[in-house]
Every structure is written in structure tokens, then in C-alpha cells.
Amino acid sequence: MLDIKSLSIGFSSYSFGLKKHTVLAIRSLDLSVSKKEVLAVVGQSGAGKSLLAHALLGILPRNASLSGDLTFKGKKLTPKDMALLRGREIALIPQSMTYLNPLLKVGVQIARAAELSGVSPKASWKATLEALRRYRLEEKIARRFPFQLSGGMARRILTATATIGKADLILADEPTNGLDQATAGETLGHLRGLADAGKAVLLITHDIEAALSIADRVTVFCGGVTVEEARASDFNGSGKLRHPYSRALWDALPGRGFVKSLPARSPISSSGGCPFIFFCEKSTPLCEGSLPGIKNLNQGCVRCHHA
Amino acid sequence: MNVHALLPMDRRSRTIAVILGCLALFACVFTGAWLYGDRGEVTALTLRKLPPSLQYPFGTDWLGRDMLARTLKGLRISLRVGLTAAGCSAGIALLLGLCAATLGRAVDAVITWLVDIAMATPHLVLLILISFACGGGEKGVIIAVAASHWPSLTRVIRAEVLALRSSEYIQLSRQLGKRPLYIARHHMLPHVLPQFMVGLLLLFPHAILHAAALTFLGFGMSPHTPAIGALLAESMRYLSMGLWWLAVAPGLTLVITVKAFDILGGNVRALLDPKTCRE
Amino acid sequence: MLEAKKVAFRYATDGPWLFQGLDIDIKPGEIVGLPGSSGKGKSTLAKTLAGYMKPHQGSIRIDGHPLQQKAFNPVQLLFQHPELAVNPRWKIKKLLAEAAAPSSDLLTELSIDESWMERYPHELSGGELQRVCLARALHPKTQYLLCDEMTSMLDALTQAIIWKAVLGIAKKRNLGLLVISHDSALISSLCRRTLDYFIQPV
Structure with a gap:
């Protein structure tokens, strides 16, 4: 469905006066997601995960520059296409209720989303009620305003809004932030359900446990670079993980090693090399100098000189 | 008009270019009116009702007066009146907004009530009443415009200060042992001042x-007085006689000047906001 | 010792109590956990303990003295969203120095990079900004740190890095810590003692 090869996103910004410099926020991102599949993108906070969603929707700020190959349903994607596909073929489930218009009844908002994605105005209300039923919401909820919803209901409304059209690729950006365990579980369940119904789901999150509960495959992201692509079942502590960063991330969970698992910090700095060099016990001058290429390994991929 | 399409640069260079362009435009109006403006008073009955030409780019009116000179002078008067009135209005707004946000509930209620009343009254009616009561003329116009344009900016400043007062970083600053004066000077002022500047420009x-x-x-x-409004009012009588240039040229320059301020305001805002200033 | 006796709080004067009759004590050097799901009043309790709000009943004392107004508060609070706890118009250098310029040792311990100093808060990631907030809160006069969901927006590795630094500093300075989180695994791996006021019986 979606195939991204060596995507990079940079920002040009001013330091002082008219002096400019470019910062690469995403250096090299590779991922692919197909039908009936949940792909989780996990990794460092601030590694540019949300930028990926913004790039796919074509809503990057103006000083951003994008390069790399994006293929959607076999066709090359340009930034112009993205703006056209947004909401129609690629839909976003946003982080929180603040993405709903506080002054409009939620039913109207869902119906509007349906119309934008090509449902005729006459059929849109019917589609809205159907969508509500699908997410176990009563019909009268359609006449409520966003502030009258509980956290869990708001989640279901957001999911309904994103999925009412014919979008085949669903992006979910940190969908479980700030939710209690029960609501988070329910939200994740909906995402799994969407994938089972034939859509492709891209789940962007920092919460690796949440991601593992529903994902088929996991793409691990560190310092603007994809370092590993693994099956979700590889995260089981049996040493199947391919990249040292994935292992460190997994071992740092509070239920596992937590602070005791932290390796010593090395003083080497990296600008062109491997992004994980600061913590890696295996790092060598080779890692410092060059970004490793992607290797296939045990039905996954890894970007490490030593794997 | 889409500035981004016209100037395909990044934000800071474009903003600076736009600001310089606007300033140059205003400078042209003022120096032009100073150098050239008196010619608008001279009547030349042999040159009546001439359409725009190279010699008279804006044409001449029914008394043979040069419309370019009259427009320049009119614009200068309009700018002077507008700037004075907007400055006074913004001053009132700053004072009332700060008072409403900091002096307690009773003051807040009174000021909010005043704002609501001023906003509920039709703008033009209020303007006419005040100007008429002040006896018209330049003074009347300035007082009327100053007295009727403060409510929206007052609201913005009040809301801004109220939101700031309850923000986490200001509460935290108190727990770090900072005095109210320090907080007002270092946290509040740098935040409200750009809002105020942009509000003033707009x-x-x-x-x-x-x-x-x-x-x-x-x-x-x-x-x-050849103010733009007066020029337009006069030209109405001659429109049906086919003297279209009498209304079009002054009207267009007025629109361009006003739009220049609008663009200037938007660009200054982008430059002052830390989120967009480095784009 | 940071001590709260029979504190109670509600937002409206006739509204429902968020909590009532709570007793809390945190000794220097102790790490206490406060688990519970969101929306139950944990954050309000933290704000009351840190002097942001006055409790409607009860008292909060440090070593027997009430909290001092208008002076540096030895009880410092850390928030879930560091980007709201900093002035967006200040550069990192100015932020850090608001109470007192942090020592270079502290900056190394929290791995705060020199190159951040000239940046604006929105140009740092959540984890980096949280470390800046920590450095600001770890003033020499700070005795107690209240961490309100401090790392719940961060990935596991960043979370572990931050807690390792905090635990080290707390041990060295004998700070009292209150860890507020919905993540029971985090609380049980950090704290020996937990307060179960906000855990509802199932």
C-alpha cells in the first residue's frame, strides 16, 4: 500500500540576521505497510515520528524540504498528490479531542468528513449513524458537542471521523497518549479492527508496549533514521532483536531492566554516522564515520555495521 | 493577493522585503505630497476632464486640477488621521485590557461590559455620532475613530494577560521565588508587547x-480639504458623466495603502513569534 | 519532612471534593509513589503540595514550618508537558537561569548540551526539554521533587535515562521524591512506599 524509501526531511532556519542553516530532522526513513496490517513506528521522542505523519498528509511547514521515494498504491507520491489524497485515501486519527471543532455537533463533523471523502450529502447522515453504530455509540451522541463526550467516546468519534470515508491508509499519531488503560486498550482494539477489515494502519507511538499489543510489524526509529524492522513477536526478550537500540529500548521498560539496563554513555559524537553511537557498546570508528546501509536479517531489516 | 506566490523566498527575506516595500510606499506618499501636492490646488480650466495620460497619470477633474497631486495629498491626510486615531485607540485598548486582567473582578466586569456595548453598537453609527458631536473636522474624525476602535484589541489583551496569569510557567516562576514585578517585566511584557504592536498595525x-x-x-x-473620502464623494457626481478616473484612481490607491498595512501587520507578527521567526 | 495533614480540595466552593482528609509525609531521601488513573485529582494534590494552590482544609508543612510565600519554594513540581512549563519566548539559557544558573556538573549529569543554550523551547524534543526543566528545578535549595507524570510522554529509553539521573541526584542531595504516575510498573520499580488514595477498588 505505502512504501517509503530513504525519506529525508530538512528544515532551513535562521540563526542570526539572514544567516541560514539546514537541520535534517529525518535523515533516512524506510518503511512499508500493506493491506490488513498494523505497522507500528516506535522510537525516541523527538526523532521525527510525528513529522512522518505530517509529511504523508502534506502539511509540513513551508521551510521544510522533503526528498526520497514515496509510493502509494504503486504510484509515486508528490507533495501535491498528498494534499489531494489527504482525507480521501489517507486519513489521520489525531491525538486528542482538541482536533474536533468545539462549536459543532459531532454528528455534523462526521457527516462533513464523509462528504469531503466523496459520499453524497444525502447519504452522509445515514453513513454517520452507521459509523456511530459501528463504534457502539448511540444515535443521540451525534447531537452532542465535543465537550459533552467522555475521553473514550471522543476517541471513538475521532476514529469514526477518520474512517467514514474510503481511506485505505489510516495514520494514528500517538493515539493512546493521556488515556487510562481501559480506553487505550479500546482505541488500540479499533485500530486492529480496521486492519482486519482490510485497511493499512500506520501506528506512530512512543509507547512500545501499546504498539506491541496490536502491531504485526514494528519499525524502530532512532535519531531520524530507521534502524530496524522487526516482527512484533521478535520483542520477547529472547535476543531476536537485531539492532542494539531496539534492545536498549525494550530493556529500558520499567517492568524489565529499567535504569539498571542503561549502558554507559560513550563520549563519541556522531553527525554523519550511526545515530545510536552514544550508547552503543559495540561502536567502532566505522560507526562514527558512516551511516550503515540496510541489511536483511531473519525476516527483518537492520541498519547496523555489526549485525 | 497571495504574497507567497509573488515572492518565492523563505519567510524572513520575504518579510523584510515586504516591510521595506511598505515603508517605501508610505515614504513615497509623504514626500510626493510634499513635493507635488500643491499642484492639486491649481485650477486650469483649459485642461478640464482629461482622462489619464502620461502627463496626468490620474487625469484631471472638472476644474482641471491634477488628480495625482490631489490623491497624494489626500492619502497623506488620511494616513495622518488614521495613524493618530489608531495610536490613540491602541493606547486606550492597552490600558483597559491590562486593568481588566489585573485589577480584580469588579473592574473586569465594568470593562467587559463597556467592550460589549461598544461592539454591539453599529460601527458607522457610533462614528457618525461622535464625529458630529465633536463638531466634525480633522479633530472630530480622529476622536471618533479613536473612541470606536479600541474594543477588539482590549479583548485580545485582556484574554492574553488572563491566560498568561494562569499559565504553568508563570505559576512556576512564583514558586521559584520571583516577585510580581519581575514576572510582569520578564514574562508578561515580552508576550503582550508583540501582540500589541501587531494589533496596532492591524x-x-x-x-x-x-x-x-x-x-x-x-x-x-x-x-x-482634499481628503480621500472627500475626493471620492465629489467624484460620485461625475461618475455618470463618464469621468471614471476620478473615483478609480484615488479609490485604488486607498485600497493599496490599506492592504500594505494589513500585509505589514501579518509579516511583523510572523517575525516576532518564536515559532515562525526562524522559518 | 514534607507533611500534609488532613488536606482537602475542591474547585467550586460548593462543588464535590477532589480529595478530603489526606495525610501525606515524605522524608528526605525517600521515594514515595502515588499511582492511579487520570482525572482523579493526583495533579491537583501535587499542585497543592507544591504551593500552587491552597488547600481548603488542612495544612502543609516542611519540617514543622508552613510553606513560605514569595521565596524560593523548596518543594518543586515537574509537569507532564514540559513545553507548557517554560516561557516559549525565552531561550534555554535564560530558562535555566531563572532561579539560579545551574552548575556545570548538574548540566553534565542531566546531559544538557551546550549547543541548546541559544535555542527556543520548541526546538528541543520533549525529553530534552524535560531535562532542562529538571535542571531548573534542581536548585541548591530544593529539598523535595514532585514528579507529576514527568516521563509519561517519553519513550522507554529516554524515560530510563531521566530517572537514572534523577535517582542519582536525589541520593547525593538526600532529596525527597513523590512519583505520580498511571504506570504501575514505573512506580513499583522506583518506589518502596506507595500511597493508594487514588486507586479505586475494582
């Missing part, structure tokens, strides 16, 4: 337009 076009409107309707400056 008030200019309103003030200029409304000053012109008052004069056009005959409640402002005397018909002998």
Missing part, C-alpha cells in the same frame, strides 16, 4: 478606511 487600515468613510458621508473633514 488597526491602521480600519482607522484609515473609517476616516475616509466619515468624510465621504459628509460628517468628517470639510469638503475643501
Whole structure:
């Protein structure tokens, strides 16, 4: 469905006066997601995960520059296409209720989303009620305003809004932030359900446990670079993980090693090399100098000189 | 008009270019009126009702007066009136907004009530009443525009200060042992000042337009002053005779000037906001 | 010792109590956990303990003295969203120095990079900004740190890095810590003692 090869996103910004410099926020991102599949993108906070969603929707700020190959349903994607596909073929489930218009009844908002994605105005209300039923919401909820919803209901409304059209690729950006365990579980369940119904789901999150509960495959992201692509079942502590960063991330969970698992910090700095060099016990001058290429390994991929 | 398409640069260079362009435009108006403006008073009955030409780019009127000179002078008067009125209005707004947000509930209620009343009254009616009560003329127009344009900016400043007072970083600053004066000086002022500057810039076009409107309707400056409003009002009588340039040229320059202020305001805002200033 | 006796709080004067009759004590050097799901009043309790709000009943004392107004508060609070706890118009250098310029040792311990100093808060990631907030809160006069969901927006590795630094500093300075989180695994791996006021019986 979606195939991204060596995507990079940079920002040009001013330091002082008219002096400019470019910062690469995403250096090299590779991922692919197909039908009936949940792909989780996990990794460092601030590694540019949300930028990926913004790039796919074509809503990057103006000083951003994008390069790399994006293929959607076999066709090359340009930034112009993205703006056209947004909401129609690629839909976003946003982080929180603040993405709903506080002054409009939620039913109207869902119906509007349906119309934008090509449902005729006459059929849109019917589609809205159907969508509500699908997410176990009563019909009268359609006449409520966003502030009258509980956290869990708001989640279901957001999911309904994103999925009412014919979008085949669903992006979910940190969908479980700030939710209690029960609501988070329910939200994740909906995402799994969407994938089972034939859509492709891209789940962007920092919460690796949440991601593992529903994902088929996991793409691990560190310092603007994809370092590993693994099956979700590889995260089981049996040493199947391919990249040292994935292992460190997994071992740092509070239920596992937590602070005791932290390796010593090395003083080497990296600008062109491997992004994980600061913590890696295996790092060598080779890692410092060059970004490793992607290797296939045990039905996954890894970007490490030593794997 | 889409500035981004016209100037395909990044934000900071574009903003600076736009600001310089606007300033140059205003400088042209002022120096042009100073050098050239008096020619608008000279009647030349042999050169009556000439359409725009190279010698008279804006044409001449029914008394043979050069419309370019009259427009320049009119614009200068309008700008002066607009700037003074907008400045006074913004001053009132800053004072009332700060008072409403900091002096307790009773003051807040009174000021909010005043804002609501001023906003609920039709703008033009208020302008006409005040200008008429002040006896018209330049003074009347300035007072009327100044007294009727403060409510929206007052609201913005009040809301801004109220939101700031309850924000986490200001509460935290108190727990770090900082005095109210320090917080006002280092946290509040740098935040409110840009808002105020932008509000002021965006008030200019309103003030200029409304000053012109008052004069056009005959409640402002005397018909002998070539203010833009007066020029437009006069030209109405000659429109049906086919003297279209009498209305089009001054009207267009007024629109361009006003739009220049609007663009200036938007660009200054982008430059002052830390989120966008480095784009 | 940071001590709260029979504190109670509600937002409206006739509204429902968020909590009532709570007793809390945190000794220097102790790490206490406060688990519970969101929306139950944990954050309000933290704000009351840190002097942001006055409790409607009860008292909060440090070593027997009430909290001092208008002076540096030895009880410092850390928030879930560091980007709201900093002035967006200040550069990192100014932020850090608001109470007192942090020592270079502290900056190394929290791995705060020199190159951040000239940046604006929105140009740092959540984890980096949280470390800046920590450095600001770890003033020499700070005795107690209240961490309100401090790392719940961060990935596991960043979370572990931050807690390792905090635990080290707390041990060295004998700070009292209150860890507020919905993540029971985090609380049980950090704290020996937990307060179960906000855990509802199932």
C-alpha cells in the first residue's frame, strides 16, 4: 500500500540576521505497510515520528524540504498528490479531542468528513449513524458537542471521523497518549479492527508496549533514521532483536531492566554516522564515520555495521 | 493577493522585503505630497476632464486640477488621521485590557461590559455620532475613530494577560521565588508587547478606511480639504458623466495603502513569534 | 519532612471534593509513589503540595514550618508537558537561569548540551526539554521533587535515562521524591512506599 524509501526531511532556519542553516530532522526513513496490517513506528521522542505523519498528509511547514521515494498504491507520491489524497485515501486519527471543532455537533463533523471523502450529502447522515453504530455509540451522541463526550467516546468519534470515508491508509499519531488503560486498550482494539477489515494502519507511538499489543510489524526509529524492522513477536526478550537500540529500548521498560539496563554513555559524537553511537557498546570508528546501509536479517531489516 | 506566490523566498527575506516595500510606499506618499501636492490646488480650466495620460497619470477633474497631486495629498491626510486615531485607540485598548486582567473582578466586569456595548453598537453609527458631536473636522474624525476602535484589541489583551496569569510557567516562576514585578517585566511584557504592536498595525487600515468613510458621508473633514473620502464623494457626481478616473484612481490607491498595512501587520507578527521567526 | 495533614480540595466552593482528609509525609531521601488513573485529582494534590494552590482544609508543612510565600519554594513540581512549563519566548539559557544558573556538573549529569543554550523551547524534543526543566528545578535549595507524570510522554529509553539521573541526584542531595504516575510498573520499580488514595477498588 505505502512504501517509503530513504525519506529525508530538512528544515532551513535562521540563526542570526539572514544567516541560514539546514537541520535534517529525518535523515533516512524506510518503511512499508500493506493491506490488513498494523505497522507500528516506535522510537525516541523527538526523532521525527510525528513529522512522518505530517509529511504523508502534506502539511509540513513551508521551510521544510522533503526528498526520497514515496509510493502509494504503486504510484509515486508528490507533495501535491498528498494534499489531494489527504482525507480521501489517507486519513489521520489525531491525538486528542482538541482536533474536533468545539462549536459543532459531532454528528455534523462526521457527516462533513464523509462528504469531503466523496459520499453524497444525502447519504452522509445515514453513513454517520452507521459509523456511530459501528463504534457502539448511540444515535443521540451525534447531537452532542465535543465537550459533552467522555475521553473514550471522543476517541471513538475521532476514529469514526477518520474512517467514514474510503481511506485505505489510516495514520494514528500517538493515539493512546493521556488515556487510562481501559480506553487505550479500546482505541488500540479499533485500530486492529480496521486492519482486519482490510485497511493499512500506520501506528506512530512512543509507547512500545501499546504498539506491541496490536502491531504485526514494528519499525524502530532512532535519531531520524530507521534502524530496524522487526516482527512484533521478535520483542520477547529472547535476543531476536537485531539492532542494539531496539534492545536498549525494550530493556529500558520499567517492568524489565529499567535504569539498571542503561549502558554507559560513550563520549563519541556522531553527525554523519550511526545515530545510536552514544550508547552503543559495540561502536567502532566505522560507526562514527558512516551511516550503515540496510541489511536483511531473519525476516527483518537492520541498519547496523555489526549485525 | 497571495504574497507567497509573488515572492518565492523563505519567510524572513520575504518579510523584510515586504516591510521595506511598505515603508517605501508610505515614504513615497509623504514626500510626493510634499513635493507635488500643491499642484492639486491649481485650477486650469483649459485642461478640464482629461482622462489619464502620461502627463496626468490620474487625469484631471472638472476644474482641471491634477488628480495625482490631489490623491497624494489626500492619502497623506488620511494616513495622518488614521495613524493618530489608531495610536490613540491602541493606547486606550492597552490600558483597559491590562486593568481588566489585573485589577480584580469588579473592574473586569465594568470593562467587559463597556467592550460589549461598544461592539454591539453599529460601527458607522457610533462614528457618525461622535464625529458630529465633536463638531466634525480633522479633530472630530480622529476622536471618533479613536473612541470606536479600541474594543477588539482590549479583548485580545485582556484574554492574553488572563491566560498568561494562569499559565504553568508563570505559576512556576512564583514558586521559584520571583516577585510580581519581575514576572510582569520578564514574562508578561515580552508576550503582550508583540501582540500589541501587531494589533496596532492591524488597526491602521480600519482607522484609515473609517476616516475616509466619515468624510465621504459628509460628517468628517470639510469638503475643501482634499481628503480621500472627500475626493471620492465629489467624484460620485461625475461618475455618470463618464469621468471614471476620478473615483478609480484615488479609490485604488486607498485600497493599496490599506492592504500594505494589513500585509505589514501579518509579516511583523510572523517575525516576532518564536515559532515562525526562524522559518 | 514534607507533611500534609488532613488536606482537602475542591474547585467550586460548593462543588464535590477532589480529595478530603489526606495525610501525606515524605522524608528526605525517600521515594514515595502515588499511582492511579487520570482525572482523579493526583495533579491537583501535587499542585497543592507544591504551593500552587491552597488547600481548603488542612495544612502543609516542611519540617514543622508552613510553606513560605514569595521565596524560593523548596518543594518543586515537574509537569507532564514540559513545553507548557517554560516561557516559549525565552531561550534555554535564560530558562535555566531563572532561579539560579545551574552548575556545570548538574548540566553534565542531566546531559544538557551546550549547543541548546541559544535555542527556543520548541526546538528541543520533549525529553530534552524535560531535562532542562529538571535542571531548573534542581536548585541548591530544593529539598523535595514532585514528579507529576514527568516521563509519561517519553519513550522507554529516554524515560530510563531521566530517572537514572534523577535517582542519582536525589541520593547525593538526600532529596525527597513523590512519583505520580498511571504506570504501575514505573512506580513499583522506583518506589518502596506507595500511597493508594487514588486507586479505586475494582
